[in-house]
Amino acid sequence: MWGARFHKTNDGNMVVDVFLEHGTYDRFKAFQTASRLDETHALVQVLQRGMTDYWLQEFKHLKESYSPLEKMFTEFKRENEMLKAIERENEELENILKDNAKRRREAKT
């Protein structure tokens, strides 16, 4: 039921059966009114423009999602370095304690 479906009609046309967000629907009705087209011709024009501008709109979305991705990358990287630093420091501190114990043993003998 969700998304879009096509049904073929008896006259050979296709019915686009689709759920649109309110904003998109309002823009479609505004476009239809402004262009003085019936629903069919308005939808054909809109779909045609959507196909023509497909890569342009994809580029726009890519640009919009790049900044949050970059932020996420920086955060993951910083936390990765921190988590590794804790384990690295543990090894270093263990070695210091071992060396210290060894020196003390040697001093006793």
Added chain:
Amino acid sequence: MKTDAENTDNNAVSHKGRKDVIAALEEVWSREKVHVKISIPEEAAEKLEEFLKEKGLSRRDAVPMLIRYGLPEESDEELEKLRSEKESKMNRIWGEYATTKFKAYVYFTENGPLTRRLPFSLAKNRSLKRQLTDVGLLSLVPRDEWDGWDDAVVDEYFRKYVFRSCL
């Protein structure tokens, strides 16, 4: 032990329950959307189908998206600016986006096991620092950002990297 009849009944109930949940979700979802049924000429439908096939897009998601794309919110001037930006930057941004996404994924994947070990690593770190202090090596005890981490900070790491709530 449940009988076969009881199991069949339970399956029927759970199937019905699932259908009810789906129906309820569809009801909520359709209230947030406008159901549109518009006839278009066969030629236009074929062109659309060909476009979807060529781009490997599903009809279900792509048709509402193409309608959205065909009704841009930007002015013609803004679109023209975007068009010339696309010409000069598309390849570079695609490349950077793909690389950054991959690197982010690698760090995210690595952070999962590191986070699972975090409670142990933190406890060990604190114990080692205490031992160094006890043997008189206070000057060798480093001061770190994680010294002040409490359970809430560790839980946040688990939420993000183990239970993956940030994705």
